[in-house]
Amino acid sequence: MADQLTKRTQDYAQWYNDLVLKADLAEHSDVRGCMVIKPHGYAIWEKMQSALDGMFKATGHVNAYFPLFIPKSYLAKEASHVEGFAKECAVVTHYRLKSDPVHGVIVDPDAKLEEELIIRPTSETIIWNTYRGWIKSYRDLPLLINQWANVVRWEMRTRLFLRTAEFLWQEGHTAHATKQEAEEETRRMLDVYARFAEEWMAIPVIKGVKTASERFAGAEDTYCIEAMMQDGKALQAGTSHFLGQNFAKAFDVMFTNKENKQELVWATSWGVSTRLVGALIMTHSDDNGLVLPPKLAPIQVAIVPIAKNGEQLMAIGEYLEPTIQALRAKGISVKFDNDDQKKPGWKFAEYELKGAPVRIAVGPRDMENGTVEVARRDTLEKQVMQMTDLAEKVEHLLQAIQENLFQKALAMRERFTRAVNSYDEFKTAIEEGGFLLAHWDGTAETETRIKEETKATIRCIPLEGDTTPGACMVTGRPSKQRVVFARAY
Amino acid sequence: MADQLTKRTQDYAQWYNDLVLKADLAEHSDVRGCMVIKPHGYAIWEKMQSALDGMFKATGHVNAYFPLFIPKSYLAKEASHVEGFAKECAVVTHYRLKSDPVHGVIVDPDAKLEEELIIRPTSETIIWNTYRGWIKSYRDLPLLINQWANVVRWEMRTRLFLRTAEFLWQEGHTAHATKQEAEEETRRMLDVYARFAEEWMAIPVIKGVKTASERFAGAEDTYCIEAMMQDGKALQAGTSHFLGQNFAKAFDVMFTNKENKQELVWATSWGVSTRLVGALIMTHSDDNGLVLPPKLAPIQVAIVPIAKNGEQLMAIGEYLEPTIQALRAKGISVKFDNDDQKKPGWKFAEYELKGAPVRIAVGPRDMENGTVEVARRDTLEKQVMQMTDLAEKVEHLLQAIQENLFQKALAMRERFTRAVNSYDEFKTAIEEGGFLLAHWDGTAETETRIKEETKATIRCIPLEGDTTPGACMVTGRPSKQRVVFARAY
Incomplete structure (x- = not known):
């Protein structure tokens, strides 16, 4: 857990x-x-x-x-392509196994392919041969x-x-x-x-x-x-x-x-x-588990009934049925978790871990009050909601969570993106992580030197944003625009 | 074509x-x-x-x-499983290519796997190892x-x-x-x-x-x-x-x-x-091309405008627009083929070949009359339909085609399914094709003999239908019920 x-x-x-x-x-x-x-x-x-x-x-x-298979000779036809993939190719060389009295099941040496087949690492070659x-x-x-x-x-x-x-x-x-x-x-x-x-x-x-x-x-x-x-x-x-x-x-x-x-x-x-x-x-995601944007969450709304017995469980089911129907009619995936072998607390932790964007809890008190307790996974906030138009409210909440996740990620990226103007500044800054916008002279030599010295690579030459020319932070030679450096996965 | x-x-x-x-x-x-x-x-x-x-x-x-990969030893763990698949296994033995000055790109002999990997022929072994x-x-x-x-x-x-x-x-x-x-x-x-x-x-x-x-x-x-x-x-x-x-x-x-x-x-x-x-x-399918059941046809309704010029084409588009919208609203896939480089006759043959269940043709005369010509692929029948409720009529036609294809296939199967009571009768009948319902003694010997002598296999012991016992057509020994024989793909 x-x-x-x-x-x-x-x-x-x-x-x-x-x-x-x-x-x-x-x-x-x-x-x-x-x-x-x-x-x-x-x-x-x-x-x-x-x-x-x-x-x-x-x-x-x-x-x-x-x-799935690419003949070795096809892969070899485009020189830089094969050079890029040669070191990571799985190669099929035989097409049959046989029983061997001593070694059990072995690869049949008589079933060797004339030309080895590569398991596709990407399909340009087999596709262009077809085209x-x-x-x-x-x-x-x-x-x-x-x-x-x-x-x-x-x-x-x-x-x-x-x-x-x-x-x-x-x-x-x-x-x-x-x-x-x-x-x-x-x-x-x-x-x-x-x-x-x-x-x-x-x-x-x-x-x-x-x-x-x-x-x-x-x-x-x-x-x-x-x-x-x-x-x-x-x-x-x-x-x-x-x-x-x-x-x-x-x-x-x-x-x-x-x-x-x-x-x-x-x-x-x-x-x-x-x-x-x-x-x-x-x-x-966070230290409690998965956080999923609602649009990609397999379960968007998890409902946990808090019931002391089967009768209460049944009543909660009836209480929520119209809301569940209304949510499903909107294309929202709902899991009503009526497994009575598991405690509500266990379920709360489970849906938090698995990243359900919205969790609804309902107990006998809620039914008396005509309410439910709604928890959102992104902020972990809980609120009591009236049953009236609950499906609409949940739908809006899902949209708000989707938007909030994007804004939060954007704010983080902005916080950890900065322009640096000297290589010394760069070396210090890269240790703190994030994206560094710096001038580069456009040569592979400088790029390699930076990579070797700092483990940072040029992620890309951005298509949008500041395109002011400048001087390379390493060599001082002209740079057309700042590029994005970072350590990367 | x-x-x-x-x-x-x-x-x-x-x-x-x-x-x-x-x-x-x-x-x-x-x-x-x-x-x-x-x-x-x-x-x-x-x-x-x-x-x-x-x-x-x-x-x-x-x-x-x-x-995708199954270690050879896994496949070997279930004896009859490996026996069934050994003769058709693609085997990966190496994981790298390299450049060779003489032979070009070769399989790197230093990158040999310790244990060969089989490309899954089916996944029972890797899955049960995971389970x-x-x-x-x-x-x-x-x-x-x-x-x-x-x-x-x-x-x-x-x-x-x-x-x-x-x-x-x-x-x-x-x-x-x-x-x-x-x-x-x-x-x-x-x-x-x-x-x-x-x-x-x-x-x-x-x-x-x-x-x-x-x-x-x-x-x-x-x-x-x-x-x-x-x-x-x-x-x-x-x-x-x-x-x-x-x-x-x-x-x-x-x-x-x-x-x-x-x-x-x-x-x-x-x-x-x-x-x-x-x-x-x-x-x-038939001698004109593909015949697809509407539920599985990528294009369910192909519309071919018959226009002498761009103006007519535009008018036909407008004429049909409400019907196309109504069809799409019902989840029916419609292709309005306004490619003016191709003649209507060519398009008719093309949609026939590709199996569109319904083809609609519209020319200036149809517009004057408030009609369209509708052709169904299964029977090749054409009929003139009024524009009123055209989408509903086409929807019903698609359902009728789906049902007709099933009934036609069922009628054919019934026509070519018959009970045979002696091995001589069987040998003659099997040359005409179809399913033969015959008594069999339940032994592999008799099954093999029939297969070798007639190329017919027991397709299955049916779960439904006549379960009257009888005597094997070959050996005369007791048979629990008739089984289905046929030559097969």
Whole structure:
């Protein structure tokens, strides 16, 4: 229960791990680096999927499904792509087991694949190999396709949700006739991600472009949304890549344009993953447990009856029935917890730990008074409410909680974001965490030096805000604008 | 287009393959045995998922996610399970690639796994290994969990949707305190599948139990739903397994019962896959293309304006706008196809090929008369309808099409189902296809002999219908009831 959670101030990383386990979100499996997403964690992911899928479809995208396996030679076709992923590829080499009298079940040496198959770490190569057959003419463009899938990147150090060998994600892969259209798509999907983060996850994000060294392997430009966690560290919450014609070149994907000439196709790709569940936890939760924005909470309203016997329990059920019906009619998920094996106090702690945004408690006294006790998870405040229009009041409260979580996260980010003007100031400030806005000369050398000396990376070159030029805090050379530095997950 | 489809009477298998490709449902990928599910095919699967997921949740199940990888030793823990799957396992042996000056990108021999990982062919072993940590007491039971996932079974001969190396599916894995509860769950989910097949897919199914030789590897009993395709062959459309305590034994999953004693847990598992898309196609479609039951059709109503110019097109749009709004308000998906680059005739053929249940055509004459032309895909009949209450009329038509498809499939199944009383009669009848109801002595020997001599298998021992005992058509020995024989996919 919650009282066993490590406090955030004591050990933030341990708090996070405790919380993921105790709130029944996920656990490590016996398979190295892979997690089991438990029902409560998966229910949050389902809500995220549903919202994102709706946003993708509203922007003209359709879903499809491509193979899990990528022939090794495909991955190798785009040079920087394979370089970026080679070190974390799970490789299938055989397709059969057999019984061995001495060793039991063994891999059948006679069933070796001619060409090894890679478990997709991302699907650009297999998809662009497929697109070659689908795209002949400008009439076939744009192709706006998304895939919900599992991918594998063999990570040596893993953390639940944040970094696992296998994870779930969506990957959009679009094909366009012109550079401009592809660039617009890249930015459109970045905006979709930013809107999802802010409106659904209640997480304020900075939209920006990555430096060359932080780009996706095979991209011309990588855009990202960056969020600040409660420990002041940054978390990349989504990326959208302008891939230029790199994959069209590698897989020979040409189209006949309106002038009847052959041209290479332009590409984008974009993705978010179960990592977002980690971001959600680290942004809002507290020492009592999970705090979930109402729009993504599997149970939005938990109702705990306080009854001495079955008769009272029944009466409370009847008392609340119209409210429960009214809430459900509004699409609000309600759990009326009438399990008489568990005490109300235990239930209170449980729903606090699991992050139900609103908890309603009702006892015999409440029924006499025509009231209920309503507790909100974000502020832990309780208030007595009259039964009149209770469903409407709860609906408004859920909206208020959603908004409050965003404002709270925004205020925190603003408190821990500051401009620094010298490298000395930077070195001191970075120890306190948060986002530092500083001038940088645009070179990989300086970026690497800062990273090595301070463990801070350039999270992004922000697309909005102050774009005044200046001088690099390290080298004094010209800088086009301040960039965002932070230590990151 | 449709005129390039092979006719069913000419070559049913070729017709199926043509149709899957031409209706843009799926295609073979370059990766052996793996298919690409194209947007139109995936949209049907999404509709299936959504309906099934709702039915699973309504019966108390929740979703979760378990690792793609299964350590080889886990798979080996349940003897008959590994025996059943060993021959079709994709095996991961390495976790890194590297650059080689001579051979380019190679598998890094230094990155060999200590224990090989199997890509899940099904997840009983990894899940029951996990359940060991989740189940301590009778209070933790039942555990009612479902997973939507991809699985891999290395098949040598593959067919789009029907048999592919990688496929998408759902797998339910439940844990119970008593045998009776587990058996009830097995039957409950069989009923869910049967209801889904009949009410959503419009496919009549026979519910039954498999013979020992056709059981799932590791099950005590395998229940199934069997459907008849238009060529008279059977297709197993879903299975629900009573696993007894086999996996609890293999993975040491015990619980403390109410009497404070340790007991082994009882298990079920059940699944349906993208194979259902194949069943859907083969049950209803015709020589003109796809025929989809309205409840699973991505586009339920396709509207084709017949306009000579932009002005007419605009007028038709305005004419239909209230109807389109009214249809959408009823949750009916409508495509108003105003693409002026394509001719109406081309569009008619296209929507016929892609299986839109209702097509509405409107030209200037219709506007003068206050009518539209409505064509139904199942019967290819056209009728002129007045605009008054058009949305209601179309809604009823969709319901009528759904019902007609079911009745048509049912009539076909009844026509091609018959009781046979001698093995000679059986041998002649099986050449004509269909389901044969015959007496069998209950032995594996006789079952094998029939299979070898006629290529017919026992699809199931039906749970409903005639249970009169008799004498085996082959050996004359006693038979408890007639069983269903057929050649099968």
